Amino acid sequence: MLMKKIYVIFVIILLGFPIVSAASSLKTYNAPEGATLNDKFKVFVKLTDKKDWTQIPSYMIYVDEVVDTKHHVRNSSMATFDFEGSVEVKIVCRAENINKAKVRPLSYSISHSIVNDSTLMFRLDKPANLSVEVNDDIFGNLHLFANPIDKYNISENSKDVVYFGPGVHEFKDGVYRIESGKTVYIAGGAVMKGQMLIENVHDVRLIGRGIIDPKVKMGIRIANSRNVYVEGLFATQCATGGSENVTIRNVKVISYYGWGDGMNVFSSRNVTFDGVFCRNSDDCTTVYGTRLGFEGPSCNVTMKNSTLWADVAHPIFIGIHGNPDKPEVLENLNYINIDILDHKEKQINYQGCMAINAGDDNLVRNVRFENIRIENFRQGQLLNLRIFYNKKYCKSPGRGIENVLFRNISYNGDNAELSIIEGYNEERGIKNIRFENLKINGELIYDEMPGKPKWYHTGDMGGIYVGPHVEGVSFVKSDLGSLGDA
Template identity: 65%
Template sequence: MKTLSILPYCIIALFIALQGHAENQLVTYPAPKGAALNDDFTVRARIPGGEWQEVSPYLIKVDEVKDTKHHVEEASMASFDMSGTVEVSVTYNRGKIETAKVRPLSYQITPRIEENKIIFTLDQPRNLSVEVNNDIFHNLHLFANPVETEKPDPKDKDVIYFGPGIHQLKENKLEIPSGKTVYVAGGAVLMGQLLVENVRDVRIMGRGIIDHTVKMGIHLANARNIYVEGLYTTQCATGGCDSVTIRNLKSISYYGWGDGMNVFASNNVLYDGVFCRNSDDCTTVYATRKGFKGGCKNITMQNSTLWADVAHPIFIGLHSETEDFEVIENLKYINIDILDHKEKQVDYQGCLAINAGDNNLIRKVRFENIRIENFRQGQLVNLRIFYNKKYCTAPGMGIEDVLFKDISYTGENAEISIIAGYNEERKVKNIRFQNLRINGQLIYDEMPGKPAWYKTSDMCRFFIGEHVEDVTFTK
């Protein structure tokens, strides 16, 4: 009788255990023969209690600026797919581990150090930087992707399929026709650009790599209804497009003008879960530029990680068609970690930067739930209407209706942020800071300890200049 009474509970427990085991998945992709690898790290992963699997560490390059000079450094990149819980082991092959970090810090991943190994557990897909002894230029970029739920049939006539191996593209590029799906499998390396130009209804998917030597690895131009997901590349620009979704794409560049994910004169663009580490601006929104004409509207970046080795993590405005008074509007940046910002030139500083030029009007911009780590050099916020004669033919028309909500900065390197208009006709208006925290301190108009004769902006080291109206700081 006792055995019968506990049998149902044993069956339930077994079902739960099997279900949990089924949810834990790990997929690795061996690097193809001849691929450029980096032996700074040995990377392994496993389902808890299972066998360790090797994860190939590729060679990539990043840009270090020292004393205004650019130096190309060799870093590492590895990736796998996962669901449930996965353990990761990273062996450091360059010497002794004194300290180790796994960033973004907001993920609260505390690695365990065992001699020359770093061990930690992931309970969901993440895009990470693993850093030993505070070395951010020879680090491991570790991309734990979600397990693929959709793989196209290689035999489908509308599928261009690249299996594992190194693929040299004819004339160093592939021009993708309308209606096609390009699938780059894990373990595949493309030597050449994926070009989506004057077409529609194109998908680019997979877990493969566009080699780090290929500038502008993915280029979207005058296209409509485009979906890009899962690959590693150097850059991905979107110009003259409508209805674009870019999801879980990784962009790392090291050369001059190495912007990560530009938007030029495009509408209805969504970035979701992307990772950018770039040798120029990580992500920009411009109006007329590079032969693409018109304003921009409905641009969203969410659930993403940005790292600017040079220039801005987020930059809006600057370029436009002076005679057309173009508008950039309805922009959202939500749930973002900013890992670094390094820019000595004051004109090009700002983690969250809006600079209006060329008679453009920038309005209805929302920055929300953004965590900014201790960057090396620059400003937290830069909102200016200016006449930058190097790039513009006129000052901007205005910046209006900008919300900064739930923004935090932890660090000591931020220089004075700037908010400034141009003249009485070209103003910055209606700027709201809600729950702004600097090193844990909440900045708001009635904050305790603020002398009555201080501006609230003095408490966070923001300079609010002339031709600026209605700047508020609230809880």
């Protein structure tokens, strides 16, 4: 009888049934001497079942505020730690009393409490990249990056690893060039005073919990490389050009200067962004063809489980750059499980939380936007799909946009301007655009929705203009059980 019981347990383990672990851990990092800090917030964290709090450093970072068409650099804050299990967070605001507060993304439903007018407290049960905002201040906020535990177990004695430990690291020409076959580890508590350059190499890992200094523009650059993995770091930008088989996971980028795009993709294939956070002074994430010395189309690009915040321009932008002398196809692009916290763009030509503007004879096809939650952005459009000829950036209009799916998209707010879907001419049009479970301020927008007059276009009910040279636009309702937070 005993042998039979042992056998059953063994079979259960082999079949992959989950084994519950009660393990919990917390890892924090001291700021190195010479790092620039911001004392607006004092940040503390502890395991839920422990008594003692640990203070973590709040770094000075910079964001962009546009006021009356002018850019202004604002001081902001960033703090980071690693954990597994459950933690409590305590944030003391030293600059003002806390009358109200938000912990975003709102879809995470993180409840919080205000204690003694100056202290905000909440609990986290899983890693998250957050914006903590006091008294509606979205510029002097705290960016709190609660990472999963770093389990690499890398130290300065690890073999085949270039190790940068806690401290400030400077480079003679402001650039650190990573060699093929290398793992570069930047430990928590390390601040890099230079760009991390992955160029003309292969089989590279750039990992850790360190910081590329917020004053370093284009903190991470991947160019003409293959088999690249980047994880866990903070920088201003992380661009990929002329490369293939690139994975960028849990990387946070925040920029404040002109043309400070977050995570560009130029002429690249098989690029995955997973769990990233982008707050940028230009487009958060883009997919282009030929541009800036990189040649060829882009394909098989996926961004998932991520958070986007565009202080200027688009959260998601596709299609404007290519090679009209040798027309390109940008295809198989996926944006899945994303929170868009903000979009601010006064220029109508550059609006759209989800924008596909085909230029330079590009054909953009097979694009999927799924489970995307859009909060009440400041100014712009929900979406903008156009065959685009902007002489400032293009040599010709695009060839077309085809096969775009918007599934489980939600917008809650009152600042969206009129969205646009518009082709260029009979030869350069848009076709096969499907909206499935589009939800605006709690209302599902679909062709047979109640209250829609038969003579109305469905887009009229959602503030979406469907213009000329567009065919095959549908708005449908499917299984609402798949909507989730959307």
